Every structure is written in structure tokens, then in C-alpha cells.
Amino acid sequence: xxxxxxxxxKDYVLVAADTTSARSIIKMKIDEDKIKTLSPHLxxxxxxxxxxxxxxxxxxxRNIRLYHIRNLYPLRPQSAAAWIRRSLAESLRSRxxxxxxxxxxxxxxxDQSPHLYWIDYLGTMATVPYAAHGYGSYFASxxxxxxxxxxxxxxxxxxxxxxxxxxxxxxxIVAPGKYMVKVVxxxxxxxxxx
Amino acid sequence: xxxxxxxxxxxxxxxxxRGVPAxxxxxSISLPGTPDHLSSQSTLxxxxxxxxxxxxGGSVVAMAGKNCVAIACDLRxxxxxxxxxxxFEKIFPVxxxxxxxxxxxxxxxVTLREKFRxxxxxxxxxxxxxxxxxxxxxxxxxxxYERRFGPYFCEPVLAGLERTPSGSYxxxxxxxxxxxxxxxxxxxxxxGTASDKLFGVAEGLWEPDLEPEDLFxxxxxxxxxxxDRDAYSGWGAVVHVIxxxxxxxxxxxxxxx
Numbered sequence: 001x002x003x004x005x006x007x008x009x010k011d012y013v014l015v016a017a018d019t020t021s022a023r024s025i026i027k028m029k030i031d032e033d034k035i036k037t038l039s040p041h042l043x044x045x046x047x048x049x050x051x052x053x054x055x056x057x058x059x060x061x062r063n064i065r066l067y068h069i070r071n072l073y074p075l076r077p078q079s080a081a082a083w084i085r086r087s088l089a090e091s092l093r094s095r096x097x098x099x100x101x102x103x104x105x106x107x108x109x110x111d112q113s114p115h116l117y118w119i120d121y122l123g124t125m126a127t128v129p130y131a132a133h134g135y136g137s138y139f140a141s142x143x144x145x146x147x148x149x150x151x152x153x154x155x156x157x158x159x160x161x162x163x164x165x166x167x168x169x170x171x172x173i174v175a176p177g178k179y180m181v182k183v184v185x186x187x188x189x190x191x192x193x194x
Numbered sequence: 195x196x197x198x199x200x201x202x203x204x205x206x207x208x209x210x211x212r213g214v215p216a217x218x219x220x221x222s223i224s225l226p227g228t229p230d231h232l233s234s235q236s237t238l239x240x241x242x243x244x245x246x247x248x249x250x251g252g253s254v255v256a257m258a259g260k261n262c263v264a265i266a267c268d269l270r271x272x273x274x275x276x277x278x279x280x281x282f283e284k285i286f287p288v289x290x291x292x293x294x295x296x297x298x299x300x301x302x303x304v305t306l307r308e309k310f311r312x313x314x315x316x317x318x319x320x321x322x323x324x325x326x327x328x329x330x331x332x333x334x335x336x337x338x339y340e341r342r343f344g345p346y347f348c349e350p351v352l353a354g355l356e357r358t359p360s361g362s363y364x365x366x367x368x369x370x371x372x373x374x375x376x377x378x379x380x381x382x383x384x385x386g387t388a389s390d391k392l393f394g395v396a397e398g399l400w401e402p403d404l405e406p407e408d409l410f411x412x413x414x415x416x417x418x419x420x421x422d423r424d425a426y427s428g429w430g431a432v433v434h435v436i437x438x439x440x441x442x443x444x445x446x447x448x449x450x451x
Contacts, residue, residue, distance in 0.1 A: 086308075089301050093344065123301035124250060126271050126279035137276070176429055 001048040001174040003136030004034070005164050006103040007148055008129050009112040009157040013105035016161055016194075017045040018129070018176030035182050038064045039074035040160030042106040043184050044084070047133050048121060056098045057189035059083055068141035077115040081125060089123025095180075101133045108182045114185075131163070135172055140164035154183065162194060243423050244274060246347050247298050251426030252284055253386030254295035255417050257400060258365035258379075259409035259435075265293050265353035265367075266417045266433040268448075270387075271300055272426060280429040280450075281443040284386075289316055290441070291363070292327050292354030294334070297386035299347035299370065305349055307392065327354035327366040331376060338374030345372045347383040348426070355436055362437045382416075388424035395420045406442065410435050418448050 004017040015145075021029035035045045036057050041065070046057045063083075068074045075083070081104045091098045102119040118131040130144040147160045161181065169175045181192045238273050241330060241366040251272040256265040271282035285295040286307050294310060296303040313333060317325050334350050350370055369383035370376050377383065384392035395416045414433055421427040431446040 038426065085301075085304065089305050091302065123300065123305070124251075124271070124273070124278075124299075125304060126282060126300075128281075130280050131278075141276070 001135050001172075001176070002034075003132070003134040003168060003172075003176055003179075004045040004047055004101075004103055005132045005136060005140050005144075005161060006105050006116055006130065007144060007157055007161060008047065008116045008150060009152045009154060010150075011108060011114060012157065012183050013114045013116050014044070014154075014157050014161055014181065014183050014192075015043045015045050015103060015105045016135045016165065016179045017047065017103075017180045019180050020176045021050070022049065030178060033180055036061050037182075037189050038080065038104075039068055039106075039114070040188050041109055041184055042074065042077055042080055042104070043189060044105075045069055045133075046100055048072070052098045052189055053100050056087075056100045060087065060119060070109065076110050077104070078109060080104065081115070081117040081119070085117075085119055085123050085125040088119065088121060089141075091122055092121070097146060103131050103133060105184055109186065112186065117162040133149075135174065136164070136168040138169055139168045143167055154185075158192070158194070162179065165194070182194050195200075201268065212421050220389045230294075247349075248387050248426060249274060250303075251259050251387050251424075252282070252297050252300075252303075253384070253388040253417070253424065253427040254284055254297045255382060255384045255392050255393060255396065255420075255422060256295065256351045256367045256369070257351075257382040257396070257404075257409060257413045257416070258367050260403040260405055261355075261363065261365070262338040262404075262406045262409055262410045262414040262435060262437045263353040263355060263365045263367055264406075264435045265296070266413050266431055267295055267313055268386075268417065268429065269419050270429040275425070276432055277429065285432060285434060287441075288330060288352075289325055289354070291436055291438070292325070292330060292352065293436065293441075294330075295351040295353070295385070296348045297351070297389075298349055300398060301347040302348045306337075306346055306350070310334070313337070324357075324375045327352060329354050329370070330354075331366075331370075335370055335374035335376050338370060338372065341411055342373055347372055351383045351385050353383075353434075354437065357440060384420075387426040388420045389418035392416060398426045406435050407436050410429060410442070410444070414444075418446065422449050433448050 006015045008190040011049040017034040020031040046053045068192050099121045108114050118126040130148045143164050254267045268282040271279040353367045358367040382396045430448050433444050435442040
């Protein structure tokens, strides 16, 4: 089942999402990228109802890109997260709501600070130091609570993330096999091999 | 707010007969005897129903004092029993002398907060005079009633100081239900998942004409003790005491479990 994790460190945000694409009990694909790059310093991991996820993520991706093109500067993480939340909150009261859960992580180049937002399909938004979605959250949140260091180095963050993923793989019956990990910091976004 | 257990009629095939909200049952208990008129057709089941008002948890309380008012909230944001964040404030400033607390569905807390910020800014631009609590209370009421048949799942509490014609200030606290029915009170207003506990403690601790410092102590003790008996609220609190010349804001650390 789908799992995504994210955590902040001293000057970065780590976002991890599993790479399986499933229909019912069948794995269709095991190398799906479920973390979108919204702008040079903004990442969004998405999970939820298949179909809704990609549609919604692309809608967000293109609107944030449009803002960047029109204004020549990207939306800051706080503003982007607020707009994404509102899109989901408005969708919730429409005839066909998107059933998508998100982790939005970004690095604010204006004040050099990492930001992480936990957003669910209801349009609930929480500003958090670490977050998880899916069944993995039941195992990871307590681990992250114990081991997360808001001033940690990237190596320390990766070790904590590995702990969370390992615990999920060990204890969850329907644990995903592979994860994609991305980091966003002052230099932009890059993929990391765990 | 307290309809957690509901009788649900279930057919022998297991299909639902009468509506229960989707995304409900976590536990179900069959009753020993089935009422006659339902006998072979369907069974009554007592089922745990998670209401949308309780999904995220959280509580707010407001109290009136002597020439001052106080409003306080807890800091938990949950998704059912799981705690997501412990920094979720539910009280927002409206003017220098008025704060609005919103308890209920966290999504609507933020949506309503943004809506009221827009409406109060528009009021200031159009009227260029301060917004009084009594005016704002009716704005809250009509905004909520606009969504009478598809409401925002929030119960607001408003605390402020109302300017009298003589130029002095008098305490003004009011609460509404989720469709905007105003509830004026001289003493205190409670809302949220711990509202029943808050009622009890507030009833016991509150007394008329408390000075700002005593009011702070009363509202803090009320919230802390009520919230400690509620699994869906807690993780610290924020208290605002509003006096005519200043607002005192304090963050409290509670039981962190």
C-alpha cells in the first residue's frame, strides 16, 4: 500500500514516496515517480485514489509553473502550500472531490529556511517538522517523533528516514518494496539513492 | 457533538438500510435481542460513528471578566486518533480587541479564518471605522447560515471588548453552532471535542468580575483540566487575555500525551 514520508533538517527537506503503482491487489508498475517538482525549490509527494492523484498533481504543477512564468519568480513554499490546500478544500465540496493526500516540502530561498506541510484530501494543512501518509505513518510517526532532529545534517536526516522506511518494511504486511527519495535545499532539487 | 454511538439498521445480507455516513464503522456490536418489528428483515446494530466534527479534535473556551475577556484553545491537530501536529492554533485575531476561536473540522477552520479575514478587511476598507464584536458576531452568524444545508463543520467562539457610547469597554463573548445560531453568554462559552468537560470545569471555577490575572488563571485551569480528560484535545494551549489597552498572549505546556 502507498506510503510517503518527509522530514526537515537544518537547511533541507527530505521527501520519500514508494514507487509502486497498484490496481487492487496487483502491482502494475514498480518504478513510478510519485514526487512532483513544482518549482526549483518545491517538491510534492502525492498519494490516494489512482487517477485523481496524477490529475490533481498535474493541475497543481502547471498552475505553479504558470505563476512562475507570469511573475518571473516562483511562489514561496508557504504561499504554494496555502493555494494547494485551498484547491483541495474547494474540491471537497464539489460534485467530484479529489481524493489526494500530499506532502509539500520546499526551501524558501528568501529567508533560507526549509518548510514542510502535511495536507490531506479534506484540505487539512499542518505545518510540521516531519510527516507521513498511508499505513507507513502508523510506524513512522513514532520513530520520527523519537529520532528527528530539526537541526540535523543531511546524513542524519537520511539515517532517520532509513529507520522509518526499514521499520515499515519490517512490520507492515503490505509494505512497498522500493522508495524514491528526493531532497530540496538551497541548490535545488535532486534525487538521492538510499 | 456527542453522537458517537448510533443505532444502524442492517439487512441479513449485510447491506445498509438506513444511512450511516460513509467512512464510519470501526467497531460494531450486535444487540442481544432484536426488536420484533425488525425481526427477520433487519437487525439493529450499535455502531461507532466518527463524526466529522470530531475528526481533527480540538477545543476552545472563552470567558468574561471585569473589563476584560479571555479566550483559549488547545494545540492538537489529529486525524481520528492519530496526532498529526501539536502546533495547530485555533484562535485568530480579528481586531486589536477581538479574537475568534474556531473548533471543528481543521480544513474549515482555515477556510473560515481566511474568509473572515477577507470580510473584515473589506469592512474596514468600505466603512473606515473599527469593527465591533456585536457587528462581527452577526457577520459570523450570517456567513455560516449562508451554508445552511451544507455547513462548514465549525463552531466559532468570539471574545472581544465592545465599545460603549460613553467610551468605555464592556466584555462581549458569543458562540454559535455550525449553522450560525448565536448564543450570547455573560459567563463563558465552550466548544470542541472537550466541550462537555469544559462545561463542567468552567461551571465550577468561573466567578463574576475576575481581574485579568485571575481570569487568566481560571481559563487556563479550566482548559487544561478539561482537555486532560479528552483524547482528541490537548498537547499544550494558547491563552489570550484581552484588556482595553493590551492583549496578553501566553502559551501553556500541558500533558504531552
